[in-house]
Structures are given as C-alpha cells and as structure tokens.
Amino acid sequence: MSRRIALTFLVLTTVLLVLAVVPLGVLMTARERVSFRDDQQAATRVIAAAAEEHLSDHRSAAAMDKELHAAAEAGDCAAVYDGSGRLVASTPCKAAQGEEADELVGRVLAGHEPEPPQNEGRLLAAEPAGDVRQPAGAVVLARSAAPLDARIAAIWGWSAGIGALGLAACVLLSVRLARWVSRPLSTLDAAAHRLGEGNLGERAAVDGGPPEVQRLATTFNTMAGRTEALVHGHRAVIADVSHQLRTPLAALRLRLDVLAAGARGETAAELAAAQVEIARLSRLVDGLLAVARAEQTTPRPVAVPVAEVVEERVAAWAPVAEERGVRLTAAAGPAPAAALGGGHLEQVLDNLIANALDAVDDGGRVTVARRVVAGRTAELRVVDDGPGMDAEAKEVAFHRFGNPEARGSGLGLAIVHRLVTVNGGTVRLEDTPGGGLTVVLELPLWTRDSTGPRSLPVLKER
Template identity: 45%
Template sequence: MTRRILLAQVSLLVLLLLGAVVPLGLAAAAHDQAAFRASASGAARSLGTVAEDRLDGKRPTPQLPALMGKLVVPGDRAELMLRDGSVVTLGSPARYGVPVLRAALQGQSGSAWEGAGDQRRLLVGVPVGDQTPPVGAVLLSRNATLLDGTIQLLWLRLAGITAVAALAAAAAALTLSRWVSRPVRSLEAAARSLGNSDLAVRAPVDSGPQEVRQLATTFNAMAARLETVVHAHREVIADVSHQLRTPLTAIRLRLELLADEAAGLPQAADVTATLAELARLSRLVDGLLDVARGENRATRPEPVKVDLVVLERADAWEPVADDAGVAIRSNTAGSLTAGLTPGHLEQVLDNLLDNAIAATPPGGTVSMDVDETARGIRLVVTDQGPGMSELQQAGAFRRFSGIGESGTGLGLAIVRQLITADGGQASISTADSGGLAVTLLLRRADVGEQLPTVPG
C-alpha cells in the first residue's frame, strides 16, 4: 500500500512538473533563439548601413573594413559583396554564394542555419542601399555555440528543479503513505489474529486518518462483542456438558441396575428399550457438543497423509465391520497429502464409516477410494445400503435431517463442518450399488508447506 501511494503521488507530480517545465523550457529556448537571430540581423543591417555610407563611386573606401570590424562581435564572419563582384571580407570567408546572399543581392533580407554541433552558425543577408537592385549585399555568419550553451544550461536548470521537486514530493508522499498505511497494516494484523481465535486482540485507534481511526474503533467494538458472544457460547457448552452428561450417566447406571433386577420379569423389555433410548440421547448430546466445539474452534491446516489415515481408519473399524458381517475395502492412489487440521479427517471417516457400516446389510462392502484430481484430493466413501431419495440427499448435511431409530442426525453435519472448515467440500450422491457415496474434496498440500489458518 505504501509503495502504491508513493508511486501514484510521485507519478502525478512528475507529470504535472513535466507539463509545466517542458513548455516553459521550449518557450525560453525559442525566445533565446529569436533574440540571437534579432541580434545577428541588427548587426548585419548596421554593416549594410556603414557599407552604403562608405562606398566611393560604388567602390569601397579603404576605411570600410575597419569600420565594419567595429560592428561585429568576436567570432563573426562578414562579407560585403558588390554587384560588380568585388568583396570585402571580415575574418575567414563567410560562405560565398549561399542562397541567403543571392537573395540579398536581389533586395530580399533573409537568414538560415548551417552546420551542426560546435560548427552551427546563423547566416544573415541584407541588401545594401535602398535602390532596386541594391548596390550590394552584406552576409553575416555568427557562431551559435554560445546560444546552444545557454539553452543547454537552461534545460539543466529546469531538470535540476524538477528532480529536487520530485525528491521533495517523494519524501512527502512517503511520509503520507506511511501515515495512512501503518494503521491499516495494524488493523489487518488485528483482523488476522482475531480470525486465529485471539479474541482479546484490538487495533490501535490513535494514529492515521480519521476514517481509518473510525474503522479501527468499529473493529474493536465488533471484536469486543464477538469476544463476549464466544465466551458466553463456550460457557453454555460447558454448562450443557456438565448439566446433561452428569444426570444422563446417573440415569443409565440406575437403569442398568434395574435391568439386572428385572431380568426374567415382564418389565425387562421396557427397561432394555429405555436403556437404548438413553444411549441414543447420550449420542445426541455428544454430537451436539461436537458441533458446538467445531463452531468455536479455529482450524490450523497442516500437511496430512490422506492414504495413511484411510488405511489406519479401515484397520480401526475392521472389528466393528466384522461383527456386522460387512467388509471394508480401501483403494488409495499412492501417497497423497492434503491440508487438514490434525484429527479432522479421522473424525470425519469415523462418522462416515459408522453410518456406512450401519446402513450396509451383512455380506455387503464399504469402500473408501482416494485419488487426485485437478481440483484437489478426492476421497469417496461408498456403502451398499438402501440409499436416499434426492430430497433426502438435498438435506442430508443439515442437522437432525437424517435422525432415525439408531442415529442422531448429526454425523453428516459434523462431516461437512469439519471439511469446509479446512477449505474442502463435501457432497452426497447415489452409488452404482444403490447405496450412498459421500465425496470429500480436500485441499492439496505439499509436504513441508505452511498452510494459512482457516477460521472455524
């Protein structure tokens, strides 16, 4: 931000300076050239007047060269050419026969440039006498080195003024940009810390423009409110965990004792059913607490070997699958690494395998297939159960949408929450076997990569 502000301000000032300095320099150079031309033309006319007064029977007097020499400046070259061809020369020959001289012999004054660099000169021709045609013509050749040096010095001065102004503007722009960007960077750092669950962070409000200070004040108010809400939420979770789990545990113990005492009695079946309902209620409470904890936890993705986690969870659930008469098949396409919060993928697969094993009839197979696509790492968990209708699939990831006799309706909700928290995607479809296929698209990560924190 500092660089952009500095570049914009300096560029604008340089453009303004160039827009003012270049026309000024061109105008000053044109003025100097016009003054130089006017001076040379005046000197040439003076030479013509002196020459006309010193012609004796249309022949130059012996004093004419000396008088003409007093009217020129050092370095000038001058020629007086009469119509009879006689020539009076001051200095080295000017340039005999040039168009300027021929025009002056016809009664027309004129000027022209010749040469280049140090040899650049201005030629000025004026007629001698008022009659037509004139009795002769004067050709003055003046070196332009002094004029060129003056113009170059002018441009150097203007360039120096522009450079000093640009440096001063750069210093002012740098100070201004830092004054603006420093509190913005502080606000950005505070927002990043807040996203990483640092609820106590606050942005400084005593520096920068009024608008930035007001934004920082608003951010701090939001952060304070968020801190209050999150702490209250966490307290509610802690209260619920204690207030629900403790009595549920006590009830379960009493019912288990009652079940032992009622063994063989007609009431035994009712006690057993009540214990089953109590177990489902306990799972429901645990699921709600898992969802609440996930909503209040910032995730820090790290490189995780997806293929190793899949094989590990398959081994862990194999005894459960064997008891249900279900086989677990794993198919991994080599070593694949995803950016995940440690423990998330294990929890996700536990929920999916639990659901898949429960839905698959004895003799069926639950499959976990992992491969790599252009969008990331794809993990598909497929069962051979009865499946779901399209309407049921559309709401499968909502809480309590799939609640049944043995389920809580929270498993898929937890799956989607954990996967999306790490920047992935979860979807559900009908498998070729007629069961369900839950597809997880995970963010790809290189080994050793430090992934950004994703707010939960």
C-alpha cells in the same frame, strides 16, 4: 492500491509538467532566436553605417575597416558590397560570401526584405548601406549558430531537469502517500483474514493512516470482540450444558437398569424403551461435547500415516460390521502422510464409518478408499451402498442436527466437517454410483512447511 495511487499521481504530474514545461521551453527558445537575430541585425547595421560613409560620401574606408576588424575579432564573418553587387571589403572569413550571400545582396539592392539562410552552421544577415529604396551597397554578416544552439540546449536541458525533478518528487510523495493510506488497510485486511480463519482474538492496529481508516479499524475491533464473545459463549454453553447433563443421565440409567432387572411383562417393555431413549440421549450429549471440543481445537499438525490409520479403524469396526451383516473393507492405494492434528483422522473415520454402518442394511457394503490428488492432497472416500441422501439433506448435512431423519444424534457429520476444515482440508458429499452415499475428504499432505502453527478456520455449515 499503492501502485494505483502512485501511477495516478505520476500520470497526473507528467501531464501537468508536459503542459507547463514544453510550452515554456518553446517560448524561451523562440525568444532566444529572436534575441540572437536582433543582435546579429544590430551588428550588421553598425557595419552598414560605416560602409555608407565610404560608398555614398566617398570618405575614407578606415571606419568601415575598423568595424570589419571588430566583427572578425568577435568571431563574425562580414562582407561589404557596392551598389552593383561587387565585393568591396570583407573579413578574412569567407562565410559572408558565396551564392547565398549574393542572393541576399541582390534582394537588398532591389529593395526587398531578405530571408536570411543558414550556411555551414552560420546564420546570414544582410542590411542596406544607405537608403533602403536606393542603397549605395549592402553588408552581409555571418554569425555562428553554436552559441544559440548551446543556449537552446541549455533551456531544454534545464526544462528536462526540472521535469525529472518534479517527477521524482511526485513519485516519492505519491509512494509515501500511498503507503500511508494502504499500509493500515493492508494490516486491517490481514487481520480480517486471520479472524475469518478462526483466530477470534485477532485485532487490527488503530494507529497510523487516515482518520477514516482508523475509525474503520476501531469498528472492526469492536465487531471482532463481539464475535469472539458470542462464539466463546456459544461454545461454553454447549460444553457446560452437555457436561452437566451427563451425571443425571448416568444416574437415571442406573435406576432404570435396577428397575428393569425385576420388572415383568408390560412394565419390562416400557422400561426397555425408556432405556433405549436414555441411551440415545446419552449419545446426543456425548456428541454435543465432541462438537464443543472440536470447535475449540487449534491443532499443531503432525505427520499422520493415512494408510495405517485407515486399516486400524477398519479393523476396529470390523466386528461391528460383521455383527450387522455389512462388509467393511479398506481399498488398496497409496500410503501418504497427511498434515493433521493428533487423533483427528481417527475421530473423523470413526464418525464416518459409524454413520455408514447405520445407513447400510444387512448384506450391504462400506469401503474406505484413498489416493493422492495432483501431488497436493490426500483424498479419502468412505463409500456405502445405502439409501443415500437427497439434495436437500446434503445441503444441511454438516449442520448440527441438520438431518431430522438421521438415525444417530445428527452431530457426526458436523464433527467431521469441523475436524477436517480446522486442518485446512475439505469435505463433501457425493452420490455413490448405483445408489448410496460417498463422503469425500481432501486432506493436506505432510511437507516441510507443515510444522508451523496453523490458524483456526471458521466452521462453514453448508
């Protein structure tokens, strides 16, 4: 924005200066030329008047010689011609003689208005001595054009200087104006970006800049405050309710266990079903607590050895997979270090492997593969050959309770999405070739720049 404002003012000022300075310079140049020509014509007439007394009245040539001497001292060249065009007298300088001078004399003696030429850097002027119709002679005066050229150069030099000064002032003022307008907008944009990344305590500065921008910053701060209150309230409610539910659920489960120990027949079956529902409700409460903790996480990244974590979690889940008749393996691949919060990759893999084992039937297969993409991200794929998901289910898979047909709590993928995105990664769902579902994680690689604090991205529910 600053550049556009400055360029706009610069172009506008340039156009105005060209429209104002150039015509003024042309006008002043023309006036200087006319003034120079008038002075030269006046000096020529003075010599012509003295020459007329000598040529027409046959008086002494002293006055004519005096004027010629004065012209010579002034740096001019002059020559006096009689009525037949013969040279009568002249200054030591010969610039008023020659072909151009003879042509001027001929036109003056014929009663025509001469067109003064320029000869070797000098302007020639001719005047009749006596009556214009029947002149007794003619006077040619050659004057150096250097003073005229110097004055014209000074005019254009001053014009260019004024124009440059105007452009410099325009650039200075436009840059200051652009910064005055754009700096608070840039600050507001940066604050909005940080707020969008999850830093809910971010606020914009309201001092400086136009009043409209200050009002915008105030409105932004009000919106940010309300958003922070809503999000924190939402998280607090989930965490508090989940925490408060755990105690009565544990007590209820213990009572059901006591009752089931002595029950027989149909009563025992009903109590067993109740115990299953209580276990499911407990997993749901635990999932809500996990979501609340994940949403409140602002991790400081550490170097996480992806290969070691994958092999460790696969080994930890291997007994469960073996019990269900599912083959769980970790495919060979590179061993990069990802920049993640401590313990986050373990939680992510636990949720994904648990979901995959729940989805795969006896005899199925779950594979965890890894690779490095373009030297920038570590890619993990959790591949199963279960029933997969349709397009509609994929759209809401990362929502809390987004899939009503999920066998578990419906919170596992929401937790995964939150933990991945909070670390600057991405997660998506793809179909497994031949049937099944593939969860693709793209995690940032560990670099020297990965040690600083990270902002908190907002959970984008897809």
